[in-house]
Amino acid sequence: MLSSRRAYFLSKLVRYSFTFLLILSLNFALPRMMPGDPIVNLLGEEALHNDPRMIERLRAEHGLDRPLHIQYIGYLRSLARMDLGYSIHKNLSVAELMENSLLWTLLLVFPSVVIGSILALLFGSLAGFKNNSRTDFLLTALALLFYTCPPFLLAMLILSIFAFHLGLFPLGNLTSGGRLGLDYVLDVAWHLFLPVAALSLLGASYKFLVVRNSVTQIFDEQFIVAARAKGLTERCILLRHVIRNVLPPFISMVALSFGFMVSGALVVEIVFSLNGMGTLIYDAVVARDYPIMQGSFLVLTIFVLAANFAADMLYGVADPRIGGPH
Amino acid sequence: MNREFLLLSTALVLLNLIGTGWAAENGGSDGDRIPMLKVGTINQINEANPWDYYFGVYSMIFSHQGLVRFNNEGDIVPELATSWETDDLQKWTFHLREDANWHDGQPVTANDIKFSIDYNLEKDPLSKSYIGSIDSVEAPDKKTAIINLKKPDYNFLNTIAVVKMIPEHIFQSVDEPKKYNDKNAAIGCGPYKFVSFDRDAGIVTYQANENYWGAIPAIDAIELRMFKNPDALMLAFQKGEIDLPYYYSKGISYYYVPKLLENDDIGIEVYPERGITNVLWFNTAIAPFDNKELRQAFSYAVNYEELKNMFTAGYGTVPSAGWVPNGTLYYIETRSLTQDINKSRALLDSLDFKDIDGDGLREMPDKAKFQPKLLTRSDLPDSVRAAEMLKKYFAEVGIDMQIDLADKSTHGQIMDEKKTHEVSLAGTTFWGMTMGEGYGSGYTDTRNYGWSMVSDPKYQSMVDDLGMTQDKDKRKDLAAEIQNYYAEEMPQFTIYSMNIIQPYNALYAGWEYNPLHGILSYGTLSNLHKA
Numbered sequence: 001m002l003s004s005r006r007a008y009f010l011s012k013l014v015r016y017s018f019t020f021l022l023i024l025s026l027n028f029a030l031p032r033m034m035p036g037d038p039i040v041n042l043l044g045e046e047a048l049h050n051d052p053r054m055i056e057r058l059r060a061e062h063g064l065d066r067p068l069h070i071q072y073i074g075y076l077r078s079l080a081r082m083d084l085g086y087s088i089h090k091n092l093s094v095a096e097l098m099e100n101s102l103l104w105t106l107l108l109v110f111p112s113v114v115i116g117s118i119l120a121l122l123f124g125s126l127a128g129f130k131n132n133s134r135t136d137f138l139l140t141a142l143a144l145l146f147y148t149c150p151p152f153l154l155a156m157l158i159l160s161i162f163a164f165h166l167g168l169f170p171l172g173n174l175t176s177g178g179r180l181g182l183d184y185v186l187d188v189a190w191h192l193f194l195p196v197a198a199l200s201l202l203g204a205s206y207k208f209l210v211v212r213n214s215v216t217q218i219f220d221e222q223f224i225v226a227a228r229a230k231g232l233t234e235r236c237i238l239l240r241h242v243i244r245n246v247l248p249p250f251i252s253m254v255a256l257s258f259g260f261m262v263s264g265a266l267v268v269e270i271v272f273s274l275n276g277m278g279t280l281i282y283d284a285v286v287a288r289d290y291p292i293m294q295g296s297f298l299v300l301t302i303f304v305l306a307a308n309f310a311a312d313m314l315y316g317v318a319d320p321r322i323g324g325p326h
Numbered sequence: 327m328n329r330e331f332l333l334l335s336t337a338l339v340l341l342n343l344i345g346t347g348w349a350a351e352n353g354g355s356d357g358d359r360i361p362m363l364k365v366g367t368i369n370q371i372n373e374a375n376p377w378d379y380y381f382g383v384y385s386m387i388f389s390h391q392g393l394v395r396f397n398n399e400g401d402i403v404p405e406l407a408t409s410w411e412t413d414d415l416q417k418w419t420f421h422l423r424e425d426a427n428w429h430d431g432q433p434v435t436a437n438d439i440k441f442s443i444d445y446n447l448e449k450d451p452l453s454k455s456y457i458g459s460i461d462s463v464e465a466p467d468k469k470t471a472i473i474n475l476k477k478p479d480y481n482f483l484n485t486i487a488v489v490k491m492i493p494e495h496i497f498q499s500v501d502e503p504k505k506y507n508d509k510n511a512a513i514g515c516g517p518y519k520f521v522s523f524d525r526d527a528g529i530v531t532y533q534a535n536e537n538y539w540g541a542i543p544a545i546d547a548i549e550l551r552m553f554k555n556p557d558a559l560m561l562a563f564q565k566g567e568i569d570l571p572y573y574y575s576k577g578i579s580y581y582y583v584p585k586l587l588e589n590d591d592i593g594i595e596v597y598p599e600r601g602i603t604n605v606l607w608f609n610t611a612i613a614p615f616d617n618k619e620l621r622q623a624f625s626y627a628v629n630y631e632e633l634k635n636m637f638t639a640g641y642g643t644v645p646s647a648g649w650v651p652n653g654t655l656y657y658i659e660t661r662s663l664t665q666d667i668n669k670s671r672a673l674l675d676s677l678d679f680k681d682i683d684g685d686g687l688r689e690m691p692d693k694a695k696f697q698p699k700l701l702t703r704s705d706l707p708d709s710v711r712a713a714e715m716l717k718k719y720f721a722e723v724g725i726d727m728q729i730d731l732a733d734k735s736t737h738g739q740i741m742d743e744k745k746t747h748e749v750s751l752a753g754t755t756f757w758g759m760t761m762g763e764g765y766g767s768g769y770t771d772t773r774n775y776g777w778s779m780v781s782d783p784k785y786q787s788m789v790d791d792l793g794m795t796q797d798k799d800k801r802k803d804l805a806a807e808i809q810n811y812y813a814e815e816m817p818q819f820t821i822y823s824m825n826i827i828q829p830y831n832a833l834y835a836g837w838e839y840n841p842l843h844g845i846l847s848y849g850t851l852s853n854l855h856k857a
Contacts, residue, residue: 034735090373091378091505091507092373159558159561160561173526173529173552174527177524273528273558286733286735
């Protein structure tokens, strides 16, 4: 049993390593396959004298004049040295840029995913459990409302109501500036409250619908009839049998949430004026800033793979049949 | 006891009155001073480094200076140079003011001017795009700088006006200025000193320079707060968290205006735009857009009045065929652009662009379908909408225009490098219009930016003459010739131009507008006071 689990773990590890290498190559290739040019972008409107030598000099400065395979080898070598390069547009190293943005994205996304997932599991189970009841209708209607509401609109409404009209929260940014110690922590929490709330609601809405439907379906299964026949209480059936069966698809969803954390957070970052990975990548894509795109995609790759790996491992815990002898 | 108490009380009251009177006398002006001006913007500063694009822009407004600058009328006036002279437009001699100091107390010298230009040319390849015409800089004495150009250029003052000077004693040991993010990198000689940049709070702070050579700044400190979207910026403005929403080189969208008008504490000024919001550019280097009658046919198809109402809500102007915006030196009246569908059709017919297959759309003289591509930026919603309106207008005269959307990067690559566009929609800035030899020649002349790729010797000769002519009457004639050339040849024409709508905190008075820096002009910085 133990060796089969180890084999399962190892086979996953080998597969993930291969995927990681493949993605590293894609991270290099994709930005360069996009139309547009980082140097022409850098020159922008200031470059009224379109001197080709200047463009060539800038290309050489950023190593973009070398053949692609040489650039690729250089990219892999830099990665081996943990060197993510220097931004073409932002005058900072990619590591410096990401260090700051990643921290804030994690502070924004991690609580949102956790809160959103808990809300979805809790209310989704309740709605599924009380299928076709008034509670179910109300919760489902609310979830559909949030699910179908464009993220930008929802975030703007939250900002407008709670920050502008009620004045309970700030209109954006991560801190008020000039705070230290506990005051700073509380200030950051105050600033992050609305963005986390917006992301949590957005994340919870679609997970809620999946959980609710899963719970409803599982309640029709034969083993639930058997459990009822044994005389188990409804609460006991829900907690011991239904939720446990909902968990594998739920874990997948949560893992995917981490994967989509950056794209999901982008709109919220823009509305609440936050410096996170979403806007960093968006700006880099618009400006064709290859080093930032490569570095950010690498970090995202690691996060997605880690989240999926964790989900794979958790499947084994949630469902002992997975990774077992079968 | 009572008597002593009475005496003491009287003395205290008298002292209080004297104190109050003194404070009122001295605080009359101090009371009008603005302790902190909060400016909100969506321009994003990444690092407090003058080579960061937007920090560079705000440095030029607050903390750094050039030899000359644009005044509120858009004319060149002295800044670090008190006067200048040139005989041949190739050798320019600047005499520097005696009392200008860097923020760390060191005097500004001609060596700093020479160093700034040489350093920029050496370290920043981008600088070649605007000061590449400089051959050498000399500093014969501490207060005289001589700039030698590669060829005569009348317009040189416009170019040098946007070059900010940096202190030699700070940067002489800095090899990579773009990576030099030290606080000293922000030392300038302007009316404000850089204090701090808090990235997480999105706040850049400046403080008045008490040793500034000019008028004492009227505002003690300036806080620049960055937002990532204009709606949040405008909410903060309506809530009174900021005094001024500021966009570099443009105003706010008109749809915010009705809400702002409800607020008595908010004032709104509308200033004429010295750039052009949206221009239709033809690549005159490729057929059939090398034909002026065809370009004219396009121009007669457009409903300018409708575009003005739709995109500017009345805060715009109907453009004229001479293209150069009203307010430009030696601007002349040319015909107003109006829609004339019949004239457009007649011109197309005369050029043998006719509908052969009866589908309502014209074919080219060689019988091939005429489907010109209209390139515009996908990230600018107004440009996309305007492109759709143009498609509708052109369809009315039988032109099957194909909209080609491209993001900023791809658009730039096509327009600036590959030059493969056929027709394009894009705006110009005030400074862009002054580039080259002015009058939009930077955008037009193929030897320059050349979005319309004009290489007509007649046009280039006018541009060259402008670069070499000092005589005012001759310049006036040349400016008129160029505008008439645009009106007749139409290598590009304006489809609409939006004025600058600038709201501000009406509790403060003394706001002044400058065509380069907008309402954050020197006038505002030195005259703003409580209303």
